[in-house]
Amino acid sequence: xxxxxxxxxxxxxxxxxxxxxxxxxxxxxxxxxxxxxxxxxxxxxxxxxxxxxxxxxxxxxxxxxxxxxxxxxxxxxxxxxxxxxxxxxxxxxxxxxxxxxxxxxxxxxxxxxxxxxxxxxxxxxxxxxxxxxxxxxxxxxxxxxxxxxxxxxxxxxxxxxxxxxxxxxxxxxxxxxxxxxxxxxxxxxxxxxxxxxxxxxxxxxxxxxxxxxxxxxxxxxxxxxxxxxxxxxxxxxxxxxxxxxxx
Amino acid sequence: xxxxxxxxxxxxxxxxxxxxxxxxxxxxxxxxxxxxxxxxxxxxxxxxxxxxxxxxxxxxxxxxxxxxxxxxxxxxxxxxxxxxxxxxxxxxxxxxxxxxxxxxxxxxxxxxxxxxxxxxxxxxxxxxxxxxxxxxxxxxxxxxxxxxxxxxxxxxxxxxxxxxxxxxxxxxxxxxxxxxxxxxxxxxxxxxxxxxxxxxxxxxxxxxxxxxxxxxxxxxxxxxxxxxxxxxxxxxxxxxxxxxxxxxxxxxxxxxxxxxxxxxxxxxxxxxxxxxxxxxxxxxxxxxxxxxxxxxxxxxxxxxxxxxxxxxxxxxxxxxxxxxxxxxxxxxxxxxxxxxxxxxxxxxxxxxxxxxxxxxxxxxxxxxxxxxxxxxxxxxxxxxxxxxxxxxxxxxxxxxxxxxxx
Numbered sequence: 262x263x264x265x266x267x268x269x270x271x272x273x274x275x276x277x278x279x280x281x282x283x284x285x286x287x288x289x290x291x292x293x294x295x296x297x298x299x300x301x302x303x304x305x306x307x308x309x310x311x312x313x314x315x316x317x318x319x320x321x322x323x324x325x326x327x328x329x330x331x332x333x334x335x336x337x338x339x340x341x342x343x344x345x346x347x348x349x350x351x352x353x354x355x356x357x358x359x360x361x362x363x364x365x366x367x368x369x370x371x372x373x374x375x376x377x378x379x380x381x382x383x384x385x386x387x388x389x390x391x392x393x394x395x396x397x398x399x400x401x402x403x404x405x406x407x408x409x410x411x412x413x414x415x416x417x418x419x420x421x422x423x424x425x426x427x428x429x430x431x432x433x434x435x436x437x438x439x440x441x442x443x444x445x446x447x448x449x450x451x452x453x454x455x456x457x458x459x460x461x462x463x464x465x466x467x468x469x470x471x472x473x474x475x476x477x478x479x480x481x482x483x484x485x486x487x488x489x490x491x492x493x494x495x496x497x498x499x500x501x502x503x504x505x506x507x508x
Numbered sequence: 509x510x511x512x513x514x515x516x517x518x519x520x521x522x523x524x525x526x527x528x529x530x531x532x533x534x535x536x537x538x539x540x541x542x543x544x545x546x547x548x549x550x551x552x553x554x555x556x557x558x559x560x561x562x563x564x565x566x567x568x569x570x571x572x573x574x575x576x577x578x579x580x581x582x583x584x585x586x587x588x589x590x591x592x593x594x595x596x597x598x599x600x601x602x603x604x605x606x607x608x609x610x611x612x613x614x615x616x617x618x619x620x621x622x623x624x625x626x627x628x629x630x631x632x633x634x635x636x637x638x639x640x641x642x643x644x645x646x647x648x649x650x651x652x653x654x655x656x657x658x659x660x661x662x663x664x665x666x667x668x669x670x671x672x673x674x675x676x677x678x679x680x681x682x683x684x685x686x687x688x689x690x691x692x693x694x695x696x697x698x699x700x701x702x703x704x705x706x707x708x709x710x711x712x713x714x715x716x717x718x719x720x721x722x723x724x725x726x727x728x729x730x731x732x733x734x735x736x737x738x739x740x741x742x743x744x745x746x747x748x749x750x751x752x753x754x755x756x757x758x759x760x761x762x763x764x765x766x767x768x769x770x771x772x773x774x775x776x777x778x779x780x781x782x783x784x785x786x787x788x789x790x791x792x793x794x795x796x797x798x799x800x801x802x803x804x805x806x807x808x809x810x811x812x813x814x815x816x817x818x819x820x821x822x823x824x825x826x827x828x829x830x831x832x833x834x835x836x837x838x839x840x841x842x843x844x845x846x847x848x849x850x851x852x853x854x855x856x857x858x859x860x861x862x863x864x865x866x867x868x869x870x871x872x873x874x875x876x877x878x879x880x881x882x883x884x885x886x887x888x889x890x891x892x893x894x895x896x897x898x899x900x901x902x903x904x905x906x907x908x909x910x911x912x913x914x
Contacts, residue, residue: 319827319907340831347829354911358824362524372828374517377510420828 266427266459267293267316272325274311285311287482288325293428293461298454300462300470303479312479313463317350317430318342330427347375351421355433357413359405365392365416366401372424391419395449411442418449428459435469441503447472447496472496514834518841521818528810533850535806536891540854540883541861543796547879548862550792552872554785558741561784563642566777567741569606569748571599571734571755574769589730590759590768596734598758605747608636609736611718615726617688619665619673619714626672630663630687630714632721633735640737648681648696651717659719663692666711667700687714690724741781744773800883803850804890811843811898822902823910836903843895844888851887855880 274286285308293299303309314320315327318334319342327334330349337345346352351372359368369388373379379387392398395415405413414434421429431450435443451472454460462473470476471494478486522529573591596611603609613632618625631637635650651662665680674680680694692714701710722728738747748771755769815822822835830838859875866873 314908317827319911340833343826343829343831343834346827352827354824358820358827358911360821360824363520367520371825374513375825375829375831375834377513424829 263295265292265294266330267291267461268326268328270326272315272322272327274308274315274320275323285482286315286322289479289482289484290325291477291484291487293459295427295459296454296457297475298450298460298462298473299475299477300464300473301477301479302464302467302470304465306481307479308482309463309465309479311482313430313432316461317352318345343375347372348424349427351424351426351429353414353417353421353429353431353434355436357405357410357417357437359413359416359420361406362404364402364404365397365408365419368405368416369419369423371420376424387423388419391423392416394422394453395419409442410438411445414438414442414446415449418446418453422453422458428461429453431460431462433464434462435464435466441500443469444496444500444503448500451496510834511837514837515841518838518845521838521842522845525814528814529846532806532810532846533853536803536847536850536887537854537857539799539803539806540851540887541858542799543883544855544858544875544879545861545865545873546795546799547792547883548858548873548875549865549871550788551874551876551879552866554788555874556872557784557788558781561777561781562741564774564777565640565642565737566774566781567607567738567744568640569736569738569744569751569771569773571595571736571751571769571771572732573730574767589728591731591734593729593731595755595758596731599734599736599751599754602754603736603747603750605739605743605750606736607739608639609734610634610637610640611731612637612733612735613718613721613726613728614732615721617725619669620686620689621673621683624673624675626669628666628669628687628712628714630716630721630725632716632718632726634718637715637735640735643701644699645696646699647679648694650696656717656719659717659723661690661692661720661724662695662716663687664696664698664715665694666698666709666713668709668712669714670697687716688725692716738773741778744778748773796879796883797886800886800890803847803887804894807843807847807891808894808897810846811839811895812901814842815839815898815902818902819905819910819913822905823907823913826905826907827911832903835905836899839899839902840892840895843891843899847887847891847895851884851891854887855884858883 269292270290272286272289273284276283276285289312301309301312311320315322318329321335329345332345332349334342334345360371366385366388369391370384373384373387389398389401392401395418397412397415397419400408400412405416408416435446438446447469450460450462462469464470471490473490474493475489476486477484571591573589593611596609599606600609610633614629616627616629619628634656635652638644638650645664648664650664651660655662663685665685670680673685674683680697683694684691685694686692698711698713698715704710718731736747736751738744751771752767755771756767759768761768825835862873862875865871
């Protein structure tokens, strides 16, 4: 068995809205092991977003433990959380969140700008490598407005890879894309996962889950299902099955 | 390294938002430029007022023999013979706050040229007298130190004298006149000054070397007065004290003795001068600070909008590892860069405007170095001060809220 990258035990998160207390997460426990491709599913209100925020070290649990790569996240300061985000997590968002009017390579370099251990030359080198990995080696100096949605998401994926994170955290990463492009992106995720990168994918689309090796379903702040997917679909194959487009 | 990266990020953000940056800068540019131009005009006016007031002899200092008491009767100053040439030499030698000084002996008499004659006053002085009185010659030349040394019979005369003894309009320079039957060669004519504040005609004078007047006309060896000019209006009161001390020592007066001379400055003129320049300074400072304040508020306004507009970007930067302090520094550096660049451009524009005003509007201007330094410093400081608040606000954002912000 490979080691667990994420350890979550009896995790709770409560929000106080006026006089009412909302229990967004009501005691969740699971581990994510190195090399897994996990989808976290759930309808809106299931606590999915809260889970994502905590996994991404953007938010702190009210109680319970959350450990990422051996670091207990609870009680860390804002700055320490920022450092963990910078060094251990790669974020991918639904709306790509690329800096406008900024070239692909500079967008990818962004996380490394906040890491003073990385020199300018190394930053550039790693950004180029990451872009090549997502198949955009020939689009280094294109700005987001010159790229298609799929390409923009690829830049975002390259950005999430550039700091060699222990886990990539994707939030509805295909939500803004058409089926064909979603499958292309999923194929890329599967490809990266094959190379040993741990991926946690938060989504509400069931067909996305079929591409992952494990699915955790949340409902009303609790884990409803947690199962390993024995028949992982290949996104590349699904893509091939789609009707050909006339280019 | 970290700071360098932040500088890069900030520069990039500025370049990416050219129009917005330019508009922000415009406030500062105009602020700084107007401060420099305003102060240049102000300083120019101040200087021309200063010259005008100085032309009235505002820094003039008069030393007269003091009233003495003889047998219980206070004597008129002019009958005293206690002021001597050695007093003048001592003053000239030791005083540090005087720019010019001249002995003065004066007398009245009749100026005669052929059949024309006119009663006038003669002043025996040295060549520096013209500088003290701030008067130029309209023709001819002033006598020299050599003329003083040799007691030459040469004279410079005022316009009133010219009008009365040369009524047919011939050029008086080079002509001979007689003053109390002593012949003088006219070598220059003073420019017209008109009446002074007491209604005395300042053009009704004959000026000659004091040695000549002492020996040939008055037959005295003491001085009636010593006239001098302080280096500036502000120094005049100190110059008065300095001269008094020199003369007390010269006259070997003990601490209990009263002065046997009087030293006076043009106090009324000086106070007019200083109150005028003070008022101008206050006015200028007020105008300048308002311009700069508005420039500063401009920075704050734009930075504030910029933080709002870039909330999502801030959220992203935080998500990928930007710390609160990184975000704070980024926005602060942006504000500083904008204000410094704006400041530099403002200085250039201000200097350009000043040259324009001087050349094409013919207003007197004088660019004060301090106005550049101050306006630049103030704009940098307001940049930091007004950039701080929005930057602080940006750094305190919650990354989750910021990321979800639309």
